[in-house]
Amino acid sequence: MKEKIVVKDLYKIFGPRPKHALTMLKSGVSKDELMEKTGHGVGIADVSFHVNEGEILVVMGLSGSGKSTLVRCINRLIEPTAGKIFLEDIEITALTKKELREVRQRRFGMVFQHFALFPHRSALKNVEYGLEIQKVDLAQRREKAMQALEQVGLKGWENSYPSQLSGGMQQRVGLARALALDPDIMLMDEAFSALDPLIRRDMQDELLTLQDKMHKTIIFISHDLDEALKLGDRIVLMMDGMIIQEGTAEEILAHPANEYVQKFVEDVNLSKVLTAETVMKKPGEVASYAYDGPKAALWKMKQAGISSIFVQHKNKLVGIVSADDASEALKKGEMNLKNIINTDITKVLPATPALELFTLLGENSPLAVVDEDDRLKGVIIRGALLAALSEGAQNNGSV
Amino acid sequence: MDLFRIPVGRVIELGLDLITEHLSFATKAFSGITESGIRILVDAMMFFPPWALIAIFSVLAWTLSRKKSVALFTLMGFFLIWNMGLWSPTVSTIALVLIATLIAMIIGLPMGILAALSRGAYRVIMPILDVMQTLPAFVYLIPAIPFFGLGAVGAIFATVIFSMPPAIRLTCLGIKQVPVEMIDAADAFGSTTAQKLFKLQLPMATPTIMAGINQTIMLALSMVVIAAMIGAGGLGGEVWKAIQRLEAGRGFEAGIAIVIVAMVLDRIMQRLGGKKEPV
Numbered sequence: 126m127k128e129k130i131v132v133k134d135l136y137k138i139f140g141p142r143p144k145h146a147l148t149m150l151k152s153g154v155s156k157d158e159l160m161e162k163t164g165h166g167v168g169i170a171d172v173s174f175h176v177n178e179g180e181i182l183v184v185m186g187l188s189g190s191g192k193s194t195l196v197r198c199i200n201r202l203i204e205p206t207a208g209k210i211f212l213e214d215i216e217i218t219a220l221t222k223k224e225l226r227e228v229r230q231r232r233f234g235m236v237f238q239h240f241a242l243f244p245h246r247s248a249l250k251n252v253e254y255g256l257e258i259q260k261v262d263l264a265q266r267r268e269k270a271m272q273a274l275e276q277v278g279l280k281g282w283e284n285s286y287p288s289q290l291s292g293g294m295q296q297r298v299g300l301a302r303a304l305a306l307d308p309d310i311m312l313m314d315e316a317f318s319a320l321d322p323l324i325r326r327d328m329q330d331e332l333l334t335l336q337d338k339m340h341k342t343i344i345f346i347s348h349d350l351d352e353a354l355k356l357g358d359r360i361v362l363m364m365d366g367m368i369i370q371e372g373t374a375e376e377i378l379a380h381p382a383n384e385y386v387q388k389f390v391e392d393v394n395l396s397k398v399l400t401a402e403t404v405m406k407k408p409g410e411v412a413s414y415a416y417d418g419p420k421a422a423l424w425k426m427k428q429a430g431i432s433s434i435f436v437q438h439k440n441k442l443v444g445i446v447s448a449d450d451a452s453e454a455l456k457k458g459e460m461n462l463k464n465i466i467n468t469d470i471t472k473v474l475p476a477t478p479a480l481e482l483f484t485l486l487g488e489n490s491p492l493a494v495v496d497e498d499d500r501l502k503g504v505i506i507r508g509a510l511l512a513a514l515s516e517g518a519q520n521n522g523s524v
Numbered sequence: 525m526d527l528f529r530i531p532v533g534r535v536i537e538l539g540l541d542l543i544t545e546h547l548s549f550a551t552k553a554f555s556g557i558t559e560s561g562i563r564i565l566v567d568a569m570m571f572f573p574p575w576a577l578i579a580i581f582s583v584l585a586w587t588l589s590r591k592k593s594v595a596l597f598t599l600m601g602f603f604l605i606w607n608m609g610l611w612s613p614t615v616s617t618i619a620l621v622l623i624a625t626l627i628a629m630i631i632g633l634p635m636g637i638l639a640a641l642s643r644g645a646y647r648v649i650m651p652i653l654d655v656m657q658t659l660p661a662f663v664y665l666i667p668a669i670p671f672f673g674l675g676a677v678g679a680i681f682a683t684v685i686f687s688m689p690p691a692i693r694l695t696c697l698g699i700k701q702v703p704v705e706m707i708d709a710a711d712a713f714g715s716t717t718a719q720k721l722f723k724l725q726l727p728m729a730t731p732t733i734m735a736g737i738n739q740t741i742m743l744a745l746s747m748v749v750i751a752a753m754i755g756a757g758g759l760g761g762e763v764w765k766a767i768q769r770l771e772a773g774r775g776f777e778a779g780i781a782i783v784i785v786a787m788v789l790d791r792i793m794q795r796l797g798g799k800k801e802p803v
């Protein structure tokens with residue numbers, strides 16, 4: 126995977142003499158002390174991370190943890206105090222003003238929490254703004270802007286003014302304004318936080334659909350675990366201006382780096398409410414060790430639309446057979462599942478907390494939920510677990 | 525106290541002398557331009573018979589304010605003025621106000637923009653405005669006389685200085701009021717400072733700037749009246765004459781005319797300054 130953006134040892138200190146404050150901070154003065162003694166506030170401190178090409182990286186953290194500061198440092202809306210930022214082989218932090226303007230025009234699209242649309246311009250003129258700045262001629266920028274509006278489902282609204290559009294529609298305009306420039310990176314600072322929950326879910330879906338086609342590199346700021354789980358290929362967690370954990374949704378849910386993350390994870394859900402029983406799916410088709418051969422097992426998998434099937438013997442779970450192995454066996458003319466059955470399966474009880482399931486869940490193989498008698502009660506696959514968790518978060522009404 | 529008197533007045537006199545001597549080319553240029561400006565404007569307005577000009581003003585008031593009531597008020601008010609025999613001084617007062625406002629805007633808007641964009645300029649300009657606004661109006665007449673002598677040009681000079689502060693202040697305020705997130709958006713798309721100013725900040729500041737211009741016009745009107753003391757003429761001149769001749773009725777008539785002019789200008793400007801509904 127190619128690293129698109131690399132951030133190294135980044136600091137941002139607010140105040141009249143940030144460099145001086147930085148040396149103090151580095152020499153071990155605490156943030157509170159720094160604030161008290163010199164009036165300097167630490168926005169972000171010693172932050173390093175990277176963003177892979179084509180991924181959605183969600184930066185998550187409580188209010189004041191430095192998320193906005195971080196994302197604004199990346200296109201230097203906020204000038205970092207120290208550290209380096211690279212976009213491929215361009216060192217953003219070393220660009221002159223003019224070069225920076227060019228990079229902003231061609232590479233970065235930005236979407237804002239409160240939309241930041243220009244109220245004196247129609248939707249179309251808002252979307253055109255970036256192209257207008259680049260002095261693209263009228264016909265061409267009209268066309269591109271119309272395309273972008275169409276992409277976000279706002280065809281027919283181009284002459285409306287922001288004040289005439291609903292919040293969701295305004296943010297679509299905001300999205301279109303960024304997309305019209307066809308940037309390879311999108312910076313989205315709490316882009317959906319100001320929308321009400323239903324619209325917000327729509328917009329998340331929409332973003333994912335667009336992303337399937339566009340493969341942009343997206344840095345998405347959020348303070349909402351649910352949103353992070355849904356959108357993020359990877360998640361960066363911030364606290365007090367520092368990164369405290371970085372990883373996939375599963376990694377963070379399963380191994381919270383400290384109490385703060387633990388709390389974050391718990392606050393938004395779930396572990397106590399959701400158990401294996403509530404997130405599992407009914408097993409549907411199950412193969413019988415005694416009666417079914419590879420052919421029958423394959424047929425059952427096809428019926429259920431699955432790629433591996435659990436095998437029971439005398440009402441007890443004994444193993445799992447994959448479709449690949451079954452077709453191999455079929456070619457060899459084998460008549461039973463004896464040679465291809467994999468008995469190394471992970472079983473959990475229905476009452477197992479959902480968060481523990483992540484640790485147990487392998488990349489591809491599903492988890493089996495069994496009762497005390499080893500009878501198969503249900504199946505847990507990764508996608509379904511994540512979906513159940515994020516739904517649970519919404520139903521709990523948190524955030 | 526008699527032993528040593530701090531020579532404040534003396535120093536200022538010396539300073540003024542210095543300026544009049546060495547900046548005579550500038551004061552002469554200013555005189556030339558304003559004098560011909562006033563003459564052209566007054567001649568143009570006096571070219572029409574009063575009833576025609578009143579009709580034109582009323583239509584103008586209607587198109588600018590988009591309100592019948594304002595047009596009607598203009599029509600009736602100006603007819604009353606004509607009827608009282610004050611049409612000619614009214615025309616010259618309006619001309620003085622317009623010229624002074626125009627000059628105040630030409631100087632004030634760029635200063636306001638500068639104060640909004642540069643912290644340094646802000647720190648210099650704002651205290652000066654504070655002082656300017658605390659001085660009583662007729663103090664400005666004093667330097668006007670040595671620079672330009674008695675008459676309309678000196679009056680314009682004093683009026684411009686007196687009426688400019690709100691134009692500067694509100695231009696600055698309007699620009700600074702643009703929400704940070706929008707400025708960020710303009711920056712994030714790679715706008716230059718000029719693009720940001722003309723495509724975002726000024727359009728968004730327009731209502732506030734208009735309010736500033738409205739205040740400038742009102743101040744200009746009041747100053748033009750006071751400037752009758754140095755021979756500005758117009759409606760102020762009528763009041764001044766009435767005071768000297770103890771003609772209370774005549775003085776009140778001129779006063780009523782001033783109020784009418786003020787109200788017409790205010791109503792028209794208020795509508796201009798109000799937010800335009802997007803259609």
Ligand SMILES: Nc1ncnc2c1ncn2[C@@H]1O[C@H](COP(=O)(O)OP(=O)(O)OP(=O)(O)O)[C@@H](O)[C@H]1O
Pocket residue numbers: 139140166167168169186187188189190191192193194195348
């Ligand atoms: N312009 C500024 N001047 C001084 N301090 C600032 C400035 N901007 C941010 N800060 C401080 O930096 C810290 C991080 O702020 P930031 O806005 O990045 O947080 P955030 O994670 O985006 O919070 P939120 O969820 O509320 O948007 C805060 O303590 C804030 O007070």
Ligand SMILES: [Mg+2]
Pocket residue numbers: 192193194315
């Ligand atoms: Mg923020």
